[in-house]
Amino acid sequence: xxxDSRLREDMRAIADTVEPDVETVLASLLARxxxxxxxxxxxxxxxxxxxxxxxxxxxxxxxLGRAHGHENDxxxxxxxxxxxxxxxxxxxxxxxxxxxxxxxxxxxxxxDRSALGRRSDFGSSVVGGDRLTxxxxxxxxxxxxxxxxxWEQGQLRLEVLDDTCDLRTRILTGADWQPVSGEQFTPGxxxxxxTIAQMRRTAVAEGYARTDVDAYLGSEFPGAxxxxxxxxxxxxxxxxxxxxxxxxxxxxWQGRFTVLDRGTVQATATDIxxxxxxxxxxxxxxxxxxxxxxxxxPTPWTAPVGELIAQTALYESAPFRRLxx
Numbered sequence: 001x002x003x004d005s006r007l008r009e010d011m012r013a014i015a016d017t018v019e020p021d022v023e024t025v026l027a028s029l030l031a032r033x034x035x036x037x038x039x040x041x042x043x044x045x046x047x048x049x050x051x052x053x054x055x056x057x058x059x060x061x062x063x064l065g066r067a068h069g070h071e072n073d074x075x076x077x078x079x080x081x082x083x084x085x086x087x088x089x090x091x092x093x094x095x096x097x098x099x100x101x102x103x104x105x106x107x108x109x110x111x112d113r114s115a116l117g118r119r120s121d122f123g124s125s126v127v128g129g130d131r132l133t134x135x136x137x138x139x140x141x142x143x144x145x146x147x148x149x150x151w152e153q154g155q156l157r158l159e160v161l162d163d164t165c166d167l168r169t170r171i172l173t174g175a176d177w178q179p180v181s182g183e184q185f186t187p188g189x190x191x192x193x194x195t196i197a198q199m200r201r202t203a204v205a206e207g208y209a210r211t212d213v214d215a216y217l218g219s220e221f222p223g224a225x226x227x228x229x230x231x232x233x234x235x236x237x238x239x240x241x242x243x244x245x246x247x248x249x250x251x252x253w254q255g256r257f258t259v260l261d262r263g264t265v266q267a268t269a270t271d272i273x274x275x276x277x278x279x280x281x282x283x284x285x286x287x288x289x290x291x292x293x294x295x296x297x298p299t300p301w302t303a304p305v306g307e308l309i310a311q312t313a314l315y316e317s318a319p320f321r322r323l324x325x
Contacts, residue, residue: 080127081149081156084263084280085177093170098263098280099156099177100293101125105300106134107293108171109280115167116140118207119291119316120280122300131161136172141165145172152176180263183283190231190288190320196221199313206312208305216309229314230323233257238267240314252314264293274298277311286322290315 084100095111107122116137123136124144132147145163149156155176160169196217203213221227221244228243229252240253255269260278268276275296282289292311294300 078151081132081177084180084261085156086180086263087175087177089171089174093174097171098180099172100264100278100280102278105294106132106136107278108136109291109293113205115171118205120293122294132158137165137168141168145169147172154178180261182262183285184262185233185259185265185281185283185288186322187233187235189323190233191228191323192318192320193226193228194313194317195226196224198317199227202317203309203313206316208309208312212305213309213313216306217313220310229320231320233265269297272297275300279315287319288322289319292316 081101083102084098086096086098088096093115097111098109100107100109104125105122106125107120108116109120110116110118113119117139121137121139123134123138125136126133127149130148130150132149133144134147135141135144141163143164145165145168146161147163148159148161150159151157155178157176158172160173163169200213200217203216204210224244226245228246230241230243230249232239232241236256236258238253238255238257239251241249242252243249253269254271255267257265257267260266263280263282265279265281266276267279268274275298277295277297278293280291280293292308292315295303295308295311297303297307
């Protein structure tokens with residue numbers, strides 16, 4: 001028998017002998033009180049002796065539990081998902097998808113418009129314990145879906161609990177989701193030269209009615225054929241300037257921005273009372289592509305169609321090339 005085994009057996013034997021019957025110990029000690037000389041204060045000693053026995057027993061039990069690997073059986077509940085995740089799906093959903101959790105919303109960005117009929121969608125998100133309930137894709141999907149979420153080696157795994165929507169289920173459970181990686185958006189100056197026809201095609205392809213798109217473009221760019229947008233992101237300021245058919249640049253939008261993670265930038269206007277606009281960003285060495293994820297002007301659920309068309313036509317019609325500083 002090894003020294004460690006003998007030591008553990010001896011400690012267990014000690015534990016058996018020091019697992020005290022406190023009432024018996026107290027009775028024995030009180031009986032001794034009658035045999036000591038009068039006037040001697042024994043009650044404090046009785047209590048101290050009993051406390052020492054209980055403490056010794058506790059220490060032995062703690063040591064034995066520690067030796068068996070039970071030093072700390074308490075495990076914190078895992079934190080619910082937040083931020084942006086990416087997964088590469090296959091088949092008719094082939095490509096990199098992105099999933100973002102923020103507050104009570106969950107959004108998804110598709111690799112193209114073939115699966116959803118648009119690049120992005122969002123819905124409500126309610127997390128209770130390990131259960132996620134969401135209205136994501138409430139256009140093609142009827143009602144909410146419920147999923148169990150968990151962390152598997154640092155990746156987010158979603159398992160369907162109750163959902164009648166096959167498309168939503170295949171997107172959310174088709175692969176594990178890992179925190180988005182790749183190049184991070186770099187502050188600087190970016191430019192895109194767009195035609196009005198190009199902006200019209202983009203907005204219509206994203207699902208907006210042709211009449212609404214024509215109404216917006218006709219009011220903003222009457223008689224124009226092209227517009228050049230310059231986005232300057234520097235020191236927390238997001239400035240958008242436009243030049244219509246080669247005319248001098250004019251300020252089209254101004255606000256503050258924050259890089260939330262490698263896949264997300266958030267910008268908030270300073271001249272109007274609106275919430276933030278969240279963009280999916282995919283930078284490269286020479287350019288950056290944007291997708292409008294949510295536009296909280298005034299809220300994600302109530303943004304006017306003209307505002308949504310403007311953002312979509314501006315940012316999603318073409319990549320913005322990075323200009324030399």
